[in-house]
Amino acid sequence: MTRSQKIEEKFFKLLMIVATYFILIILAIIIYSIFEKGLKSISWEMLTQVPQGGYYYGKGGGILNAILGSLALAFGATLLAFVIGMPVALYLNVFLIRHKRVISIIRFLLDLVWGIPSIVYGAFGFSLMIFFGLQTSLLAGILTVTLFILPIMIRSMDEILCTVPIGLQEAAYSLGSNKSEIAFKIFTRQSFSGIITAVLLSFGRGIGDAAAVLFTAGYTDHVPNGLLEPVATLPLSIFFQLSSPVAEVQNRAYASALVLTLIILIVSLFSRGLGKRYHKTKINF
């Protein structure tokens, strides 16, 4: 190796190390600043109360409305996306397994849908709402978020299911099971952890997104008690509190951001843990 080659290699290796640690340090800074700001202003009151009168001018209350609203919305949307998405993913991998062309076209369409920005779903949901004469509501929010997380759900389940080897399917056929039985028994057992991961991933996306619910879910200071009422969400509550000129309200935005980040971190840790645990019952090839 000549001298200049050595210098070149050293230089690029240094750049690589800098880039890698840049990412890790930025992550640390983000986590640190969220926690540092959030912990200062978080309180039990914030987590357990809905906004009182004058909340947005710094008076008492909390963000319970947004926490519950976000959870309800994300649960609803994840459930709905699962009910629609699971059959699609199974259908792709059981009934269409021999039609490579059809599968690849559908996967391609799904990838396209995955790439569409959430604000577009929001706008689309809004125009549908107006068309049908609906108000902003939990239901409209759920429907919009479902559309938005559906491709994520299907594609991540599909990624898992398509690793189930054809041999396993054939073994099951030869024992006399029909296609639907195979789909539900073999596949779900074989890829349980992957499916859980897909569900939690979609849940995380659903709960964190603001642009899709901006138009459709509305906002309210109450805990909703019906599908047709408007509902507050954490991302929007952060956004609104942050745009307030009152310092106290801004501080609550930091606390709300901490809550939202924690929910998402817990969900993602949970999915990793579950994924590892159920890995053991899986047959390895």
Next chain:
Amino acid sequence: MIISLLLVAFLPFLLFIGLYLKSVLLLHDYSLGDLIFSKVWRPSSGKFGFAPFIIGSIWVTVVSMLITAPICLLTAIYVTQYTKKYFLRIMHPAIDILAGIPSVVYGLWGILVIVPFISRYLGPWLGIQTMGYSILAASFVLSIMIIPFVLNILIEIFRAIPTELKEAALSLGATQWQTIKHVLLRKALPGIIAAFGFGLARAFGETMAVLMVVGNVVRLPKSVFDPGYTLPALIANNYGEMLSIPKYDSALMFAALLLLAVSLFFNLVMHFFIVRYNKY
């Protein structure tokens, strides 16, 4: 099963038709060229020029990709070629967390850290007067958001290259860096371009984080330190009043339609690019 499948498969067309029907009102009165190239945005007097938003979006997207692309490429090479396996086990959760942090939280972080950094340190240091809320702030926040997305694809691409190809180059007497530069990068090139393309499409449509730090001023930005406005921010900021001004709702739906078109276009092009290249 089949109904769900059809619903999902035709979702892009459904979105397209839905948004088109809503924006047809606007397209009826103005030509497409006028809408895209006109710089005057005054909805109350019926002037809908989207140029400031389109150009703002392009600025933010391009600058953020300029930051993201080299960082992701260097990191992907480092973690796949130079480090031991355990390092990837540290990187993966880190990438997952970055990918999981919601857009609003990124925006908040931008307001807390990046905006003051630009207005107090970077701007004065370069002798530029800036509020901090700027194209640069948005690009920077956006670039961090896109990193996990692009990096994941790149790591997969580099891991998919067979070790034997590396061995072939090394056995000819190439150094590790020569192998990376002449063989691995060339082998991965279509994948790298596609990863950047997908990242670009994603950056273009990002809404909340950008909206919170870009400044939201309707004018053509002259430098990265100027505030700007993007298409998604336009939609998100004005949904409240869109029913009170004639054709305003139609204009916002047109903005969504533009976003959808750009996203579909980029993803399509990248997809066919990969398919085409894989044949060889």
Next chain:
Amino acid sequence: MDQNTKIEIRDLNVFAGKTQILKNINIDIPKNKITVILGPSGCGKTTLLKCLNRLTDLYPELKVSGQILIDGNNILEAKEDIYKLRQQMGLLSQRPYPLPMTIYNNIAYALKLRGIKNRREIHKLVMHYLQQASLWEEIRTRLREPASRLSIGQQQRLCLARGLAVNPEIILADEPTSALDPISSQFIEETFGSLKNDYTIVLVTHVLRQAKRIADNVVFMYLGEVIEQGSVEEVFGNPKMEKTKLYLGGTFN
């Protein structure tokens, strides 16, 4: 040291974690002969080959100890000049891995790594090595096409030409015909036959008949150990060890 010994392997042990892949390997590889390393899959043949040109460096989990002497120099101790060292050997792997470049540049790249910069000389040598791998006539008009467009058999011969282009003294081949059709395999085998006057060839295979056809010397390995070694007549004609007899008789493979 015997004048005619090119490579001496002494007490070579390779561990991957706690499992031992190679156990106390001692082999003499004679100069300008074809030495075939024979044995069932998974007996450590490929690892042995990778030790010879230090590709084991790529796998940090492998621990290599012992000595490999090439012309009397222990290559396992070499620190600086691994690149030069690897250029003493041309490698041919199980499947062809052409570099992602044109056919011409696949060879030219190897030449450039050797330090040849003169374009006319490169041109001449590319032709020379393609001829040596008996590929020139078939592809002389396609030199600027991507190498991946060649057939598998042609790709493997291109890889052979590329291996020769670093001007090695030794050719290492790891089951080079296992992915090829019979005609391409025959091509490769014939090429080896004509190359052995100038090169020391080490060929790994699990195909008995191939070993019989082209070997001068045979090393039989089983589960990481050398069971028997000697000339092809000795090992095939009069095997001493029980395991060798069983393997040659086709009882296990």
